Amino acid sequence: MFLSxxxxxxxxxxxxxxxxxxxxxxxxxxxxxxxxxPHFDGxxxxxxxxxxxxxxxxxxxxxxxxxxxxxxxxxxxLGSIRRLDFDSTGRVTLxxxxxxxxxxEGRCAFVGCDxxxxxxxxxxxxxxxxxxxxxLAERLxxxxxxxxxxxxTDLGALMQNSESLQALLKGEKL
Amino acid sequence: MFLSxxxxxxxxxxxxxxxxxxxxxxxxxxxxxxxxxPHFDGxxxxxxxxxxxxxxxxxxxxxxxxxxxxxxxxxxxLGSIRRLDFDSTGRVTLxxxxxxxxxxEGRCAFVGCDxxxxxxxxxxxxxxxxxxxxxLAERLxxxxxxxxxxxxTDLGALMQNSESLQALLKGEKL
DNA sequence: TGGGATAACATGGGAATTTATGGGAAACAA
DNA sequence: TTGTTTCCCATAAATTCCCATGTTATCCCA
Numbered sequence: 001m002f003l004s005x006x007x008x009x010x011x012x013x014x015x016x017x018x019x020x021x022x023x024x025x026x027x028x029x030x031x032x033x034x035x036x037x038p039h040f041d042g043x044x045x046x047x048x049x050x051x052x053x054x055x056x057x058x059x060x061x062x063x064x065x066x067x068x069x070x071x072x073x074x075x076x077x078l079g080s081i082r083r084l085d086f087d088s089t090g091r092v093t094l095x096x097x098x099x100x101x102x103x104x105e106g107r108c109a110f111v112g113c114d115x116x117x118x119x120x121x122x123x124x125x126x127x128x129x130x131x132x133x134x135x136l137a138e139r140l141x142x143x144x145x146x147x148x149x150x151x152x153t154d155l156g157a158l159m160q161n162s163e164s165l166q167a168l169l170k171g172e173k174l
Numbered sequence: 175m176f177l178s179x180x181x182x183x184x185x186x187x188x189x190x191x192x193x194x195x196x197x198x199x200x201x202x203x204x205x206x207x208x209x210x211x212p213h214f215d216g217x218x219x220x221x222x223x224x225x226x227x228x229x230x231x232x233x234x235x236x237x238x239x240x241x242x243x244x245x246x247x248x249x250x251x252l253g254s255i256r257r258l259d260f261d262s263t264g265r266v267t268l269x270x271x272x273x274x275x276x277x278x279e280g281r282c283a284f285v286g287c288d289x290x291x292x293x294x295x296x297x298x299x300x301x302x303x304x305x306x307x308x309x310l311a312e313r314l315x316x317x318x319x320x321x322x323x324x325x326x327t328d329l330g331a332l333m334q335n336s337e338s339l340q341a342l343l344k345g346e347k348l
Numbered sequence: 349t350g351g352g353a354t355a356a357c358a359t360g361g362g363a364a365t366t367t368a369t370g371g372g373a374a375a376c377a378a
Numbered sequence: 379t380t381g382t383t384t385c386c387c388a389t390a391a392a393t394t395c396c397c398a399t400g401t402t403a404t405c406c407c408a
Contacts, residue, residue: 008358008359009358009359011359011360011361012360012361013360013361013393015359015360016358016359017357017358017359019357020356020357020358035177040307040308040310040311041311041314057175057288059323059324060288060323061288063322063323069313069319069322069323072306072309072310072313073310073323074287074288075285075287075292075302075303075306076306076307076310078177078286079177079178079179079285079286079287079303080178080179080303080307081177081178081286082177082178083177083178083195085394087394087395087396088394088395088396088397089357089358089359089396090357090358091358091359093393093394182368182369183368183369185369185370185371186370186371187370187371187382187383189369189370190369191367191368191369193367194366194367194368261384261385261386262385262386263367263368263369264368265368265369267383267384
């Protein structure tokens with residue numbers, strides 16, 4: 001699980017340290033690497049580990065084989081994603097095209113989003129975070145939106161399928 | 175698994191370097207080679223390794239023996255595919271007909287699509303990628319299309335409660 | 349609860365290796 | 379021969395590896 005936001009600097013060789021807590025989350029992956037997609041939805045990179053890439057592969061594989069959307073996705077997603085291997089100190093080297101796509105010069109922000117994380121130009125991200133947070137405050141003031149998030153699913157229901165949560169209930173330290 | 179797009183040059187002898195990461199993906203194949211099909215769907219070459227050719231063979235073999243589609247596919251697919259062996263530096267020599275079919279003169283682009291990859295004229299591919307990415311951004315802004323891809327299946331949620339799924343993913347070298 | 353010791357982390361720079369690509373010689377076919 | 383194809387070697391650029399260093403966070407003990 002990728003959580004929290006942190007800033008790092010890309011050096012002259014376009015290397016950036018991936019936050020240690022993110023690397024920890026990737027510890028059991030088959031490759032010591034991250035998969036990175038210059039997202040077509042904006043100037044940022046969408047990244048993650050094995051789970052991230054498999055999710056995309058499966059979503060695409062589940063579409064009919066000669067479907068237009070599928071073909072587009074194969075090219076735009078799989079054709080754009082790259083696997084970036086960690087060096088011995090936990091850095092990855094960002095390809096020039098990725099740097100260009102996300103407007104990264106120097107500082108960049110890592111934003112955790114559970115199963116994936118994003119990399120943004122640091123200033124852009126700061127502004128964006130502000131905007132999102134206030135937009136959200138407004139939205140949740142609307143009862144309909146508030147119900148969409150919260151939606152009746154409570155912890156108890158989740159726990160039925162989660163061993164770790166059940167252990168928590170029983171008082172075990174995790 | 176073939177991922178990402180990269181450009182290479184075909185030299186005077188029609189040799190092109192296959193991206194190192196693709197060669198890595200083919201490492202366990204019985205031949206040090208790729209299978210290449212001048213695709214009937216456009217000016218590009220569809221390529222892959224053992225998995226790629228076997229998929230086509232099976233699709234065709236599964237059709238009724240005297241089926242017209244089957245006979246057509248046998249000719250158009252199996253009759254057109256060639257196996258191109260790597261030289262000692264990881265290049266293949268493209269036959270003239272393939273060069274002509276895909277309009278390759280000099281630069282060409284390799285586009286990874288998971289189990290196969292495509293080779294395009296570099297400029298054609300650049301334009302095409304642009305078009306696909308913006309088309310996709312628009313399409314996915316439509317909730318109905320977004321749902322087709324993603325469709326409610328959340329691998330991450332599944333995996334948290336399924337040891338067997340996790341084991342499956344970790345054991346699978348892709 | 350300080351505050352020093354220790355470990356972990358982020359980052360810089362140079363060396364070594366890999367990759368992409370060009371060109372020539374040897375083998376082969378027409 | 380003449381034109382192709384295959385193999386081998388050379389080189390430049392890009393990438394990866396390795397070590398060094400300052401900084402931050404964590405631990406431990408008085």
